Amino acid sequence: MRAVGWVALAGLAACAAPEEGYVLDLPEGFPAPVIPADNPLTAEKIELGRHLFYETRLSGNETQSCGSCHLQELAFTDGRTVGLGSTGAPHARNVNGLTNVAYNSTLTWANPLLTDLETQMLLPLFGDDPVEMGAAPGQDAVLARIADDPAYQERFAAAYPKLDAPVTWDTTIGAIASFMRTLISGDSPFDRFAYQGDGSALSPTELRGLELFYSERLECHHCHGGFNFSEASVHADSVFDAALFHNTGLYDVDGQGAYPANNTGVYAITGDPADMGRFRPPSLRNVAVTAPYLHDGSAATLEEVVRIYERGGRLVEDGPNAGDGAESPLKSGLVPGFELTDAERDDLIAFLGSLTDTRFLEDPRFAPP
Ligand code: HEC
Ligand code: HEC
Structure with a gap:
């Protein structure tokens, strides 16, 4: 179990028995990234993750998604000096790009302890120093916005077919991490x-x-x-x-x-x-x-x-x-x-x-x- 901060990711192992193997499309010369055994890639999860990555309803005040600070055309940075959170709070650091993020041995600018995308994601979602997405105070209500949406009910069911109630923070985080692991760039x-x-x-x-x-x-x-x-x-x-x-x-x-x-x-x-x-x-x-x-x-x-x-x-x-x-x-x-x-x-x-x-x-x- 990963017990970090506000959410214990105990459910990941249970919900992620390997589905059909998904093969990443790797460029010539690229080794295979490490995919956590408890969050294998599937096409359905990746597609769900893409929707969630760009979902502003995941921030407390519904103004920001991951994609608000990580813009594709800027290699998933934001062009700002430092990040700007959903409540207007500036971050101390420049926004990291997400190019080939699956290969990073540690995450963010200087944190040797953050080694997987699932754990790192607790910071932008729930962190309060600074507030990025600000989902913590009403995290049940934030999740309910997703769980109540029929389109998401279908996508979660397809991505996590073995779960009776598939819309959880664990599955949400697992899907976004899966999407990010596909952000592979090797055609320059x-x-x-x-x-x-x-x-x-x-x-x-x-x-x-x-x-x-x-x-x-x-x-x-x-x-x-x-x-x-x-x-x-x-x-x-x-x-x-x-x-x-x-x-x-x-x-x-x-x-x-x-x-x-x-x-x-x-x-x-x-x-x-x-x-x-x-x-x-x-x-x-x-x-x-x-x-x-x-x-x-x-x-x-x-x-x-x-x-x-x-x-x-x-x-x-x-x-x-x-x-x-x-x-x-x-x-x-x-x-x-x-x-x-x-x-x-x-x-x-x-x-x-x-x-x-x-x-x-x-x-x-x-x-x-
Ligand atoms: C001692 C290791 C080291 C060497 C040698 C080094 N770099 Fe860096 N580079 C870093 C680190 C660490 C950072 C981040 C520094 C920071 O922001 O505090 C960085 C940042 C950068 C950045 C900014 C990237 C970004 O996304 O903000 C560029 C560009 C860069 N280096 C290019 C180079 C070039 C060109 C050379 C050779 C002239 C070079 N580096 C040599 C370690 C190194
Ligand atoms: C308010 C702007 C903002 C939002 C929203 C945001 N991020 Fe970030 N992100 C940042 C900043 C700033 C950093 C650098 C943090 C640091 O070094 O402390 C970062 C770093 C990262 C990194 C580390 C990348 C690397 O190279 O190690 C990942 C992964 C990441 N963010 C994913 C996400 C995900 C997933 C979401 C949505 C759940 C998200 N971010 C939402 C600003 C943001």
């Missing part, structure tokens, strides 16, 4: 070049950028490596490695490496001073459409991000967060700084653009019903 120009044998898929500038990205001079691939451009990926044959969070020298507000108090990274979870400012390297797939960047949305463009790496950390000149992240004693050794010509910087940014998979951004299977 980079993929056609690297995995599909199309030597002409990348332009000369993108190719030069690729060489820079994988060079020891820039070090990008050490943290944004592998098929998903994040070392923080897990799949059927991988071994979990907890040392995946890094301080990239974005802040040093006290001369000892401190980050702003509302965004201290893994430190907020563990309390270990060594974890100050350590965040998960996000996947860089579709990164060209997910501006603004970084855990707090503090970089508006990819060029701004690249210039931070060039400098070996960020100088915040004034204001409450003033300080030079490049001097932080907690900064990763993989962010030493390096020099780029303007042309090289353009190449690197062009390469990042080659990770955009337009088919994913427009795929009707992922769109609002």
Whole structure:
């Protein structure tokens, strides 16, 4: 049983005896993601999950769905600096994209304890710090809106045929998680070049950028490596490695490496001073459409991000967060700084653009019903 927060997910195991096996349509070069044994994929559950992902009746005041903050055309981000909840409360962090989220070994920007989508979902649904969907105060009434809808009664019955009363929070969460596990993106120009044998898929500038990205001079691939451009990926044959969070020298507000108090990274979870400012390297797939960047949305463009790496950390000149992240004693050794010509910087940014998979951004299977 997963007993976390407001709902104990005890029912999942009971309701999820494997139905007909559903085979994910994986791109060339992609390993199989880990699918929890107690929530196997089925076509009916995925389709139900898509409806629920875009269902505003699931928020307390019926204004927001998951899809309000996770928009497909922005690779399931929202274009805002930080997320904005259904009651108008700002989130401390930038909205994570959901590209290939099934492969993330941990979820959200900096939480080593959140390792499955079902558990993570309790935060946007029921969390009150900050309120996102705000379903907690009247959670029975919120669920009743769904249970009373004949169209949903049919979909839940199809997705969970063994249950007499299939509309529960467990099944709702299980279906949305199943839908998210299908959000797989692997058809970018980079993929056609690297995995599909199309030597002409990348332009000369993108190719030069690729060489820079994988060079020891820039070090990008050490943290944004592998098929998903994040070392923080897990799949059927991988071994979990907890040392995946890094301080990239974005802040040093006290001369000892401190980050702003509302965004201290893994430190907020563990309390270990060594974890100050350590965040998960996000996947860089579709990164060209997910501006603004970084855990707090503090970089508006990819060029701004690249210039931070060039400098070996960020100088915040004034204001409450003033300080030079490049001097932080907690900064990763993989962010030493390096020099780029303007042309090289353009190449690197062009390469990042080659990770955009337009088919994913427009795929009707992922769109609002
Ligand atoms: C108010 C905007 C908002 C809403 C509504 C929202 N999210 Fe999010 N989501 C966020 C933010 C902000 C983060 C980053 C949280 C953090 O790092 O603490 C996030 C992170 C996530 C992640 C982690 C992805 C990763 O890369 O690790 C998942 C999964 C997710 N949300 C799923 C959902 C689902 C499912 C729903 C609906 C039940 C939902 N979200 C509703 C704002 C939102
Ligand atoms: C030491 C590991 C590490 C190295 C090396 C590294 N990154 Fe990152 N990268 C991260 C982490 C961690 C974050 C998130 C930082 C944060 O928000 O606090 C990040 C964030 C980013 C982002 C923002 C993505 C988003 O969705 O907001 C981009 C773009 C990026 N890195 C590109 C690069 C490039 C290009 C290089 C090489 C020049 C590089 N990274 C090198 C760990 C690394």
